[in-house]
Amino acid sequence: MSFQIKKQSTKYDVCIVGSGAGGGMAAKLLADAGFKIALLEAGPDFDPANKEQRTQLRWPWESPRRGASTTRPFGDFDMAYGGWELEGEPYTQNANTEFAWFRSRMLGGRTNHWGRISLRFGPLDFKRKDFDGKGDNWPIVYEDVKPYYDKVDKLIGVFGTKENIPNEPDGFFLPPPKPRLHELYIKKGANKAGVPMIPSRLSILTKPVNKERGACFFCNQCSRSCMAYADFSSSSVLVKPAVKTGNVDLYVNAMVREVLTNGEGEATGVSYIDKDDLRDYEIKAKVVILAASACSSARILLNSKSAQHPNGLANSSGVVGKYLHDSTGSSRMGFIPQLVDRERYNEDGVGGMHLYTPWWLNDSKDLGFTRGYHIEYWGGMSMPAYGFGFNTQALKEITGDTSRNAYGTGLKKDVKKFYGATFGMAGRGESIPRKENYCEIDSNTVDKYGIPVLKFNYSWSDEEVKQARHMQDTFEEVMHNMGAVPLGDKPGKEKNYGLENPGKIIHEVGTTRMGKDPKSSVVNEFNQAHDVPNLFVMDGGPFVSQADKNPTWTILALAWRATDYLTEQLKKGNL
Amino acid sequence: MDRRESLKALVLGGVGSSLFLSSCVTDKKSPIAAGDIIEEREGYGRTPAEEERDEDLYSETFFSEEEMATISILSDIIIPEDEESVSATEAGVPEFIEFIVKDIPEHQIPMRGGLMWINRESNKRFEAAFNEISKENQMEIIDNMAYPRAFEENSPGPVFFRNIRNLVVTGYFTSEPGFKYLDYRGNTPNVWDGVPAHVLEKHGMKYDEDLLKVAMDPVTRNEVMDWNKYEV
Ligand SMILES: Cc1cc2nc3c(=O)[nH]c(=O)nc-3n(C[C@H](O)[C@H](O)[C@H](O)COP(=O)(O)OP(=O)(O)OC[C@H]3O[C@@H](n4cnc5c(N)ncnc54)[C@H](O)[C@@H]3O)c2cc1C
Ligand code: SF4
Numbered sequence: 091m092s093f094q095i096k097k098q099s100t101k102y103d104v105c106i107v108g109s110g111a112g113g114g115m116a117a118k119l120l121a122d123a124g125f126k127i128a129l130l131e132a133g134p135d136f137d138p139a140n141k142e143q144r145t146q147l148r149w150p151w152e153s154p155r156r157g158a159s160t161t162r163p164f165g166d167f168d169m170a171y172g173g174w175e176l177e178g179e180p181y182t183q184n185a186n187t188e189f190a191w192f193r194s195r196m197l198g199g200r201t202n203h204w205g206r207i208s209l210r211f212g213p214l215d216f217k218r219k220d221f222d223g224k225g226d227n228w229p230i231v232y233e234d235v236k237p238y239y240d241k242v243d244k245l246i247g248v249f250g251t252k253e254n255i256p257n258e259p260d261g262f263f264l265p266p267p268k269p270r271l272h273e274l275y276i277k278k279g280a281n282k283a284g285v286p287m288i289p290s291r292l293s294i295l296t297k298p299v300n301k302e303r304g305a306c307f308f309c310n311q312c313s314r315s316c317m318a319y320a321d322f323s324s325s326s327v328l329v330k331p332a333v334k335t336g337n338v339d340l341y342v343n344a345m346v347r348e349v350l351t352n353g354e355g356e357a358t359g360v361s362y363i364d365k366d367d368l369r370d371y372e373i374k375a376k377v378v379i380l381a382a383s384a385c386s387s388a389r390i391l392l393n394s395k396s397a398q399h400p401n402g403l404a405n406s407s408g409v410v411g412k413y414l415h416d417s418t419g420s421s422r423m424g425f426i427p428q429l430v431d432r433e434r435y436n437e438d439g440v441g442g443m444h445l446y447t448p449w450w451l452n453d454s455k456d457l458g459f460t461r462g463y464h465i466e467y468w469g470g471m472s473m474p475a476y477g478f479g480f481n482t483q484a485l486k487e488i489t490g491d492t493s494r495n496a497y498g499t500g501l502k503k504d505v506k507k508f509y510g511a512t513f514g515m516a517g518r519g520e521s522i523p524r525k526e527n528y529c530e531i532d533s534n535t536v537d538k539y540g541i542p543v544l545k546f547n548y549s550w551s552d553e554e555v556k557q558a559r560h561m562q563d564t565f566e567e568v569m570h571n572m573g574a575v576p577l578g579d580k581p582g583k584e585k586n587y588g589l590e591n592p593g594k595i596i597h598e599v600g601t602t603r604m605g606k607d608p609k610s611s612v613v614n615e616f617n618q619a620h621d622v623p624n625l626f627v628m629d630g631g632p633f634v635s636q637a638d639k640n641p642t643w644t645i646l647a648l649a650w651r652a653t654d655y656l657t658e659q660l661k662k663g664n665l
Numbered sequence: 666m667d668r669r670e671s672l673k674a675l676v677l678g679g680v681g682s683s684l685f686l687s688s689c690v691t692d693k694k695s696p697i698a699a700g701d702i703i704e705e706r707e708g709y710g711r712t713p714a715e716e717e718r719d720e721d722l723y724s725e726t727f728f729s730e731e732e733m734a735t736i737s738i739l740s741d742i743i744i745p746e747d748e749e750s751v752s753a754t755e756a757g758v759p760e761f762i763e764f765i766v767k768d769i770p771e772h773q774i775p776m777r778g779g780l781m782w783i784n785r786e787s788n789k790r791f792e793a794a795f796n797e798i799s800k801e802n803q804m805e806i807i808d809n810m811a812y813p814r815a816f817e818e819n820s821p822g823p824v825f826f827r828n829i830r831n832l833v834v835t836g837y838f839t840s841e842p843g844f845k846y847l848d849y850r851g852n853t854p855n856v857w858d859g860v861p862a863h864v865l866e867k868h869g870m871k872y873d874e875d876l877l878k879v880a881m882d883p884v885t886r887n888e889v890m891d892w893n894k895y896e897v
Contacts, residue, residue, distance in 0.1 A: 147853070147854075154722075155769075156835065167709075268857070268872060268876070270860065271860045271864065274860070275868075297886055307855065307856070309851075436853065437850075437860075476765075478834075478838050480834070481831070496812055496826075498744075
């Protein structure tokens with residue numbers, strides 16, 4: 091085998107690395123504008139309608155492990171090729187760090203199985219420092235992003251309701267689905283406890299937004315990715331139409347190693363490894379967009395070292411990889427006695443909750459922590475998979491039933507009786523970004539392609555722990571008020587109140603943060619690298635702070651805003 | 666068809682085919698002879714690496730015949746047949762347990778150890794292996810495991826019983842007959858228009874009037890959204 095590097099003769103207008111939310115958005119808009127694009131994706135091609143890949147509408151017994159999570163962390167039918175660990179692609183940790191990094195390697199990245207919770211950031215979320223003095227403000231305000239949220243709503247589709255809540259901006263909403271029974275029970279309890287519950291906002295088509303995508307047929311399986319394209323996946327909704335324009339060359343199984351530069355501090359393209367033949371290739375382009383996910387893009391930049399960029403590319407500030415932050419998370423399960431022996435009907439609904447709780451205490455000053463959280467809910471008569479029916483005895487004990495049903499027909503009946511009576515709540519909160527939480531290159535470790543890997547350093551502060559305590563108290567209060575029984579023990583101080591390890595909520599952002607000052611930020615407000623004008627980062631990396639909202643809708647809106655700016659610059663001949 | 670190909674076809678068939686595999690193909694040397702009936706079914710959306718892993722697992726056998734016999738007895742005690750539904754063995758639970766212990770190896774020692782424990786207990790009390798003693802004597806052992814006295818709750822028998830019960834229950838209720846018994850209604854295209862009215866009423870619930878005004882309308886749900894009439 092020869093190790094000569096293969097160079098492509100075509101020079102593209104734009105080379106995009108990563109086909110997730112940010113990369114897909116850039117590809118779609120730039121292809122529509124007529125630019126020649128190379129879209130590089132480290133994973134294989136994917137289409138939920140391809141019957142060899144499809145998992146939607148499959149039954150648990152089609153899997154010999156009944157959907158257990160042995161090879162896919164969220165179970166056999168979940169549509170993520172990857173997970174917390176990738177074979178041959180490790181990451182390492184500093185002492186006392188337990189960061190979990192979820193990677194999906196496939197066309198569309200993590201948008202194939204994500205929760206579709208599509209929340210806008212509110213005006214406060216861009217300026218939190220003004221109110222609590224912590225972290226940093228964004229260099230932009232809500233009004234800068236609003237027109238792009240509007241466009242994303244209309245192009246992609248999100249259902250919801252207009253609520254007029256100050257920090258939960260309304261958008262262009264498709265009609266919401268009616269709540270499920272357990273959600274009505276939770277709502278009753280929540281409202282008694284002073285906790286609001288409103289229709290959720292999910293990017294699922296309860297009505298089509300164009301003729302290319304079908305309407306939702308209520309199978310509750312968006313995490314398996316929809317063969318009717320009725321949910322938002324970057325692969326089906328953005329990349330597919332982008333490729334159709336004829337302006338996009340899609341390179342799958344193309345693992346980008348670094349961004350290439352010339353002597354003048356400009357990006358000239360990227361170098362990648364073709365995973366099929368394990369050879370190195372180069373792609374040349376006028377502009378490079380990194381959208382490989384926050385940590386992967388930081389890794390590529392840090393690995394793009396040269397004499398001119400000894401700390402890595404676009405890193406004169408030294409903050410590439412710094413300010414890494416994830417949402418906080420803590421959860422609790424419960425049991426609704428009124429739902430024992432419930433009547434059967436198809437309760438699937440959409441692939442996610444129909445109601446949720448937005449943060450309701452923005453005006454409280456005495457909580458002991460300053461950033462909020464929202465609450466997500468699950469429950470109902472969902473489809474059994476591996477793990478179903480474990481520990482039925484515990485529920486029986488709760489109901490005070492002392493019959494001897496440890497086995498036999500009695501046990502069988504008990505399982506049937508308790509089906510659909512358990513539920514759960516999960517808080518997802520804003521953490522405060524800190525410079526001391528970061529990823530860097532571990533110079534002692536390479537992956538199987540010889541690319542140096544990331545090493546994480548991350549710890550929670552008291553703010554996040556106190557927030558988790560508040561979540562747990564709220565969960566109990568709501569359960570108490572709805573007549574439900576909390577299951578298991580309430581996680582106390584010794585368990586950090588159930589606060590999940592960083593990374594676990596999979597909203598990691600901040601590693602290439604935006605700002606006005608090139609000394610303390612990596613990109614400007616248009617996601618353009620301060621140091622390298624023809625280099626952009628369009629994933630969650632540029633986030634200054636991750637609100638108590640999930641990040642993807644904002645990744646999409648900012649990618650659109652950045653792409654508009656980029657298009658203008660290209661047309662003016664500035665790049 | 667070469668062996669690898671045919672195995673693939675079998676593996677893709679899922680649980681049903683594992684029966685066939687464990688009886689015919691576990692001996693790695695024996696190729697599938699021409700003329701063997703191989704049922705080709707659609708897979709369940711595996712990546713090539715996952716497919717290969719399944720294939721490897723199917724080609725191994727973990728439990729001995731005696732162990733499988735004990736597992737079958739236990740399975741049917743835990744979930745017997747009744748007027749409404751079939752037994753655990755009929756629902757393929759023992760085959761599921763054989764697969765899952767290979768798939769999740771953490772189950773292996775507790776399962777094997779538990780089966781050993783049961784035989785020792787049986788030998789101690791009745792001087793024969795568990796599979797050979799009378800139904801009555803089997804039930805005596807089972808009852809001791811299933812309803813332990815407080816101080817014995819965490820001794821090997823009761824712990825094993827809880828473990829295998831979990832596997833039997835989950836195996837049963839994720840099988841086709843299990844779904845039928847559970848009366849599961851989902852996993853099929855439909856139009857969700859809320860909780861059926863009589864169920865709502867029974868639970869003393871009502872939908873919010875404001876929500877009803879804007880909620881998804883089954884009649885117009887297939888029409889492309891028209892934003893011209895929409896005001897934010
Ligand atoms: C289970 C789960 C539930 C979630 N739920 C929600 C939710 O409800 N709401 C929400 O807003 N967010 C949610 N998220 C988070 C959401 O998935 C991410 O915010 C979003 O996908 C990030 O988009 P991205 O463009 O940054 O990158 P990704 O979607 O991660 O895509 C990056 C792509 O780049 C590719 N890539 C990486 N490195 C390279 C390389 N070196 N060369 C070439 N290609 C590369 C990857 O293979 C991948 O396809 C969830 C995530 C998970 C895992
Ligand atoms: S719930 Fe609706 S959008 Fe989601 S996968 Fe099922 S049909 Fe598609």
